[in-house]
Amino acid sequence: MDAVTFHGPRDMRVSRRPVPVLQQPTDIVVKVKLASICGSDMHPYAGRGVQLDAGIIFGHEFVGEVVDVGSEVKNTKIGDRVASAFTSSCGSCFYCSHDLTCRCSHEEAGRFGYIIDGNGPQGIQAEFARVPLADSTVVPVHDSVTDIEALMLGDILPTGWYCAAKADVEPMAKKHGDGISAAVVGCGPVGLMAILAAQAQGATHVFAVDKVPDRLELAKQFGAEPINGEDVDAAIAAVKDATGGRGVDCAMEAVGHQATVNMSFNMLRMGGTLSSVGLHTDEEFKAFTPWDGYNKNITYRNGRCPARVYMDDIHKLVKNKHWGDPFPGEKLITHRVSLHDEAAVREVYDKFERRIDNCTKVLLIP
């Protein structure tokens, strides 16, 4: 089969690989219907952070059709269309039972396409993929759910959901009723999903901060109040002006830079919650000082999304057209490329990294 393989920073290729087969009774094999590139792929792509093994199949966002199932698999059968969390997880270890499937301690657990020293499952930018621990990793999707929705169910939508959940949107709305305000800093795919999530979890006023006009326009279409973050002080002042001078209850950072976490902090009211899901590899914490955190009575959360924890609930919302039909996330797709065309794959990775042609979300089509 053809697969997109990683050979070092900015060296993506399309390679021939054997079609994967069942290795464990808890495995399934899927025929990939759509795959995508995630913003977090840009770290290894650009050579930041950890060093992945050369030659691995890349990527972790996909929707597929089950073509083979292991003998212990109960929740899916051949022919099912499945959405998959971007990490495999066992569902029963300490971390899985503590809502942290992203930190599953099972030896077959890991982020797809994130192989270091031979450890971790292969990626899914390929014609077929093996999914370990299938019962606690994938969700069969309803016929009314589109392939793009199913693709988004595995990473960007749960990550946006997690960002809002960890910003305490729902508990604040339950406790204090209407009027919860939230700011989403960074309106890439995850930030845009975080807008939808914050609204679903009870935020009544969502500010969306970015520098890119097209993304701000999408944020507006998603129901947020767009704020251009080019002038940081003006953006903070605009949020404070609209919140009685206090700042928002919930700040949601979806970029992964010190500057955006700092901006989020400065948009937050005292006693508010700052949730950061942007993966950043900095060696220093510069977003706020201990003294500033003390004076703000800060709650700060940061971490990888345990996607599988949220997928059943989100699947229901998508199936029930909670966010409208078509799902607003479909608007994010800017590029569609054949997974078999190496030149096109290389070009679209470059466009995605450098945001050429407003490249926001790429479909790789097997």
Place this chain on the structure above:
Amino acid sequence: MDAVTFHGPRDMRVSRRPVPVLQQPTDIVVKVKLASICGSDMHPYAGRGVQLDAGIIFGHEFVGEVVDVGSEVKNTKIGDRVASAFTSSCGSCFYCSHDLTCRCSHEEAGRFGYIIDGNGPQGIQAEFARVPLADSTVVPVHDSVTDIEALMLGDILPTGWYCAAKADVEPMAKKHGDGISAAVVGCGPVGLMAILAAQAQGATHVFAVDKVPDRLELAKQFGAEPINGEDVDAAIAAVKDATGGRGVDCAMEAVGHQATVNMSFNMLRMGGTLSSVGLHTDEEFKAFTPWDGYNKNITYRNGRCPARVYMDDIHKLVKNKHWGDPFPGEKLITHRVSLHDEAAVREVYDKFERRIDNCTKVLLIP
């Protein structure tokens, strides 16, 4: 009357001051029965952080008897013995209604004895004290509550309680049942109270980390497992060994140093909560990097305790001898000094700062 007054770093005096009178209909005036020195007093005492006005009456930990009440005061009457939060608060502004009485926006709100440019209520290390916004600042205490218990009800006990609450001890215990582990780093008065609080909120295994043998002994008497923190790596290893290699669910930092926050972070499991109530004035955040925080799926909280929020509940526990009779906190009192004796007051401040004679908690007796 006599009052302990602050005139600059390490310049405490006993001065004559007029007996305070009612200024607002929401005021009360109390005759101070006992006052104390708080660890947080050591910041202005030593000249760290903010600069307080010279000549102010110092201190914020006290128990008193009501000797005059304003016309709008409803919850206390002359003759009542009252415990007081270390900050006055209105009970009705945005922050008070969001459980953040420590950030009350009323002009009469503030920390006792923390006057900057004339703003804030006078301190309480004096024969009498004016308490603004009395109905939402003080709690009349039951006859069975001792003066020392009442004194501790206003700061160290609610701050320890807040530290445990913000470490998510209770929600974790409710969700996951028995077996919640917590580490308290720093066994000064607040840390020791945090041990009691963590137990009351549902922690089944509390580790207590300090370098001072006497404090570790107290921690042990309070039901915690003492761990000497002199050897940082060994202390972290001991906590990990006792928690299946993972680390504790809840880390509680009660010192206010980068090193202790860092140690708390390293004792915490992935997905755990780090609650820091130590006030620290550092300009840089060195306790963990964004990358480390991401990989730990961290929840980090820091801030001043909204003591009044917790005082009713804690008062009931103390009254009902929840923690035993006598209250274990009584063991903390190491020094008793007449508030009228300037030389003794100066000496005990010095002992408290430098921890001479195991100086842990000082009573200043009017």
